[in-house]
Amino acid sequence: SPDQMRAFATALHPRRTDLVRIGPADDGGYLLPDVLEGIEACFSPGVGTCSDFELACAERGMQVFLADATVDGPAVDHPAFHFIPKFIGGYDDDTTISLDTWVEACWPGTGDLLLQMDIEGAEYASLLAASPALLRRFRVMVVEFHLLGQLAADPFFAIAASLFAKLLADHDIVHIHPNNFCTIIDVAGVPTPQVMEFTFVRRDHLDDLGWATQFPHPLDIDNDPSRPLALPEVWFHG
Template identity: 50%
Template sequence: MSRATAWTKKAALGAGVMVFRTGGRDVLDAVLDLARPCDAGVPLIRIGGDGDGGYLVPDDLAGIRACFSPGVSSVSDFEADLAQRGIRSFLADHAVERPALDNALFDFEKLFIGPGAAQNAVSLADWVDRKWRDDSEMILQMDIEGSEYGVICETSRALLRRFRIMVIEFHGLDRLFDPFGQQLIHIAFRKLRQDFEVVHIHPNNCCEPAVHDGMVIPPVMEFTFLRKDRLQGKTPVTSFPHPLDRANVAGRPDIVLPRAWYGDGAD
């Protein structure tokens, strides 16, 4: 249902209070429709550890030879697990000097992978072109603290389709309560959904969900995408959390994915 009037809501987030405004419910509903995960007929497995840096991906890794992992921070468990499967990982992060683990299949550079307009940024396209001209399939694991929207928008569909699986941590999703944030998030998800299906979502419990008018939005969530040609089925996922989900931050309760984000979105 569309709303033309602006919303205003004070929501407690940790120790602070934020005021959210949005120009209408229609764009928010469109994002929710694009984001709802499907059961692709391929079981999900956990790659990486039981905390932050571990992700659920489809058990469809055979034939993938390379992983591109911008934004590695201090955790490399995901890439280490891929290395055990013979998958080479290219890692980049401008905030650290080296990955957390040493591995013969790791190629690390101290780089900021981001949209071309950002200062000192290297585009995903330039990085991949320089490192991996092989036409074999790849996996993308991207956690770049909000720059993911610009990277998605400027990266060609042809390059994105080279990734069979993508795991992207989206930040600032509470900006869906803001008219400018809505548009950017909508554009990014609409582009990805041209060639990919969402197959899993896990909220990061690093911060409290934002709430307005009964709508709950965790500000940071991990999304797993599978390219459409790899689907073995397509039915709505109707139950969360997945048995393999784990809290990102130890000692804090995990956040259960709010009902609006999966199934038919109804309570």
């Protein structure tokens, strides 16, 4: 319903904090809170053709774990890169691995991690299956959420609402960037970019400056410069 959809968007309003841009000055770069010092490893499911974000993490001293069954490896090599040719999902089999199994195999323990996920819709099953203990290890998460134009459909709305509630148990959203390779869809009266990048920070590392009210952020860059797309006002605290 329109009321449910509006409440969903309101619950995701970002908090304001100091952000830095990591990665390239176009598609593939992300805005993160300036709290990366001391993060031990970056887990990056979904590799694609650009590994500049992961390279920037490696140059900050992180070990970087990459997974993608659709490519042979990352776009560039680095001694800190560790790649597996698998899909990330909600279970383990010959082609797919869950976040918990992957992290436990690569970087067990309690050290803080960074998650950067762009897996074309598999984020819902992957993150719903992830244990709360694992999610708490991620000091920062940047997740590209797909299929948001379908939010009005049952049972997807309930699944997405459940996932965001789970992610917000220990984290706050500090940035939303609509990916303008896609368009805006009217979902129960709420203008909704079909793909949006959400940045989360674990609450113990949030320097909370109130609501974020400036979108796009000065460091935001359109994924496709030929057609700028602003975050609709319903998605932030105007």
